[in-house]
Amino acid sequence: MGISGSDGSGLTIGEASEREALRRIFPRLPESRATLVGPGDDAAVLAAPDGRFVVTTDMMVHGPDFRLAWSGPEDLGWKAAVTNLSDVAAMGAVPTALVVAIAAPPETEVAWLESVADGFRLACEALQPGCGVVGGDLSVSATLTFAVTAFGDLEGRSPVLRSGARPGDVVAVSGPLGAAAAGLGLLFAEAVDEAGEPDADRFAAVVAEHPELVGAQLRPRPPIADGPLAAEAGATAMLDLSDGLALDARRVAEASGVAIDLDTSTLGPDVRTALSGGEDHGLLAAFPPGTALPGGFRRVGEVRAGDGVLLIDGRPFTDRGGWDPYQDWSGRAG
Amino acid sequence: MGISGSDGSGLTIGEASEREALRRIFPRLPESRATLVGPGDDAAVLAAPDGRFVVTTDMMVHGPDFRLAWSGPEDLGWKAAVTNLSDVAAMGAVPTALVVAIAAPPETEVAWLESVADGFRLACEALQPGCGVVGGDLSVSATLTFAVTAFGDLEGRSPVLRSGARPGDVVAVSGPLGAAAAGLGLLFAEAVDEAGEPDADRFAAVVAEHPELVGAQLRPRPPIADGPLAAEAGATAMLDLSDGLALDARRVAEASGVAIDLDTSTLGPDVRTALSGGEDHGLLAAFPPGTALPGGFRRVGEVRAGDGVLLIDGRPFTDRGGWDPYQDWSGRAG
Structure with missing residues (x-):
């Protein structure tokens, strides 16, 4: 376990040169179809066919965000990839590429980082074939840290913001609610x-x-493909479900200047976890009334006139009802 | 000093919500002229007018990369910005935007992070007006860490790679040699x-x-504008001088399949530091013979036929002659 490879006797990044470590890691990473100039120069060059690109960045830090007793290197690569892919998808864009910066303790084995790379590859192959890693950085640090930036292609569509929900719209989700929590x-x-x-x-x-x-x-499997499908179906607002349905629905309500009314009869047997559980990385979207919901979307409520409020079964819901990485950090690192 | 603000009594990121912290930090960050959708949604949307974009990512980690006794928050924001801007410039592109992920100990004051934001703004205003921060992430970590991803616009030009140097080309640098070291x-x-x-x-x-x-x-002031100028002048190869002239010149020689012969009479009084000193973040470029060297470029040598070798005053140079962040890390953190 920990950050040593399978036999615990391999070359570490404290011993290898950066160049040697990257030479072993890069061939295992997924390739991006958008690559014009790939890894190995000062920067990469990517295609942005419609003259725009979507970009998001997210860090995963040992301690607050994961425990090495529970997450293996493939899991970490997988999760670092998909949490960023889902943010791109939530704009209605198709994820095209990632850049990955990793800081790891000097005793980390290069073999362990190869397995992290495998996790990135497996995630992209499973959830967004053609999306790949086009560049990166490898540093030493006392704290194992992943910083991923992801890019996407809107394919000529307008981005779907959180601010476009209108009274009468159907509120729908795709992906699990509360399972990660x-x-x-x-x-x-x-x-x-x-x-x-x-x-x-x-x-x-x-x-x-x-x-x-x-x-x-x-190893969450968010419904990445449903982001572009929602945009094509006319979604008026969309958000990645990272902090729980209640908190994320309130964000859409506030940004759109509406009320969102969630129907608990649609949320399964554990309504509390479905409302408050974070890290599912599914999609929350609003669609004009009458829209045939695309992909895995299912109705969970309705948009009403209001001013940034969240309703549950028609009643105002004032609990914070979500997950904030600061407030809940125990400081323990396993 | 350290990560507390001026009076040491302000709100910390362990106490503030992420939203509250970002609300204070974002207004101090520079704005990007390329922004189509800015911070506040799942992702940003940027313009890529010629259908491509340049991207590079780099981390700065407390301990290996900086000491808090020496670098204040403005210095850190400044340096995190310019080291990435110079990688974009070294492709011949104009830097357009940054995304910034910061992981900091929970006792870090929000006021301290505001000063980091000031550093990003001052650097962009000084070295690349119109380039700005379009998104970010703020996490808690035991180790203060900055992960910056930078974007650039090639304005219709071909990217200048490290692999294009040809025998007969003039080797030139812009920016200081060895001053940072x-x-x-x-x-x-x-x-x-x-x-x-x-x-x-x-x-x-x-x-x-x-x-x-x-x-x-x-607070390095790399010659960012000289990157696009070099591309316009026909540079055949270019590289950011991050690890010292000798090591970086050898990289161009290897990638281009040529010999690079550096002329020590052009390197000032301290030749050893000029050859080996890293972190200057100036530019090393090759130009066809007869090119009027643009901007701050000055001749330091010549490209000759050869196979990936570095010559100094015509003699093979076999010292490693450069800086590798792994090999030289003392592990001390001040």
Whole structure:
């Protein structure tokens, strides 16, 4: 476990030159169809066929964002990729490429970083074939950190902002609600030792019993393709569900100057987790009334006249009802 | 000093919500003329008028890359901006925008991060007006880390790669050679206490005596505008001088399949530092014979037939002769 490779005896990034490490890592990364000039120069050059590009950036930090007793290197590469891809998709764009900066302790084995690269490749192959890594940076740090920037192609469409929802629109989601949070809850409850520290052996038992929920947390499979589909279907607003349905729905309500009314009869048996659970990275969108909902979208509520308020079954909902990475950070690092 | 604001009593990012912190930081960041959709949604949308864009990413990590006893928040924002701008310029592109991800300890004051934002703004205003920050991410981490991704516009030109140098070309540089390394050497020699740890009081004395050299290290002013000028003048190869003239010239020689012969009579009195000193972030370029060298470029040698070798005054140079962030990291963090 940790940041050593399978046999614990391999070359570390403290021993390898940056060039040697990158020479081993880059061939495992996915290639981007948008590449005009790829890795190896001062910068990459990418195609932006319609004269615009979408860009988003996100960090994953050891401690607040993941535990090494629970996430292997492939999981980390996978999650770092898809959390960014979903932000691109939420604009209605097709993800085309990523750049990846990794800072890792000097004792990190190059073999471990190769597995991180495998995670990026597997995620792109599974969720957005043709999207790939076009550049990166590798640094030493006391804290393992991933910083990913992702790009997308709007294919001539207007970007779908969070500010366009209009009264009468249908509110719909694609992807799971609360599964990632349920998985994290299980891990904190059952994949820890007596002192509450993340524990690899107990983790294995939890995975065996609840593979779907743990997978939703460690290797989410957000509905990336549904972002462009929603844009084509005329979505008036869209957002990546990163902080929980309630908090993210309120963001759309505030940005659009409307009320959003969520219908709990559509949210499954665990309404509380569906409303508050973060990190699902599905999509929340508003569609004009009568729209045939595309892809995996399903109705969860309606847009009403109002001024930035969230309603649940017609009643104002004033709980914060979501996840804030600062407020909830325990500071523990496993 | 450190990561507290001027009075040491302000709101920290561990106390503020991410939204509140970003609301204070974003207004101080420079705006980009390329912005179509700015900060505040899942992603930004940028103009790429010629159907392509240049992208590069780079991390700065507390410890290996900077010491808080020596670099204030404005310095850090400045340096994080310009090291990326110079990579874009080295492709012959005009830098248009940045995205900035920052991970900082929870006790970091929001006021300190506002000063980091000021550093980004001052650098863009000074070196590339119209370039600005279009998005970002703010995380908590035990290790202060900056991850910047920069974008550029080739304005219809071909990118200038490191692989295009041809025998007979003139080798030229723009910007200082070795000044940043000389500044760092001064800091390690004189701005430390008896135990060799970075010391703020002694730092102030060094700055007072050698403002230019310390400034070259902490607030470099690379010749960003000379990148597009070189491309327009027909540069056949170009590289950002980040790891020292000798190592970077060898990279051009290897990529281009040529020999590069550096003329030490052009390198000033301290040839050794000019050859080996990293972090200047000037430009190394090759131009066809007879080219009127643009901007601040000056001749430092010539391209000859050869196979990826570096010559100094006509003799093969086999020293590594450069700076590798892994090999030289002391692990000390001040």
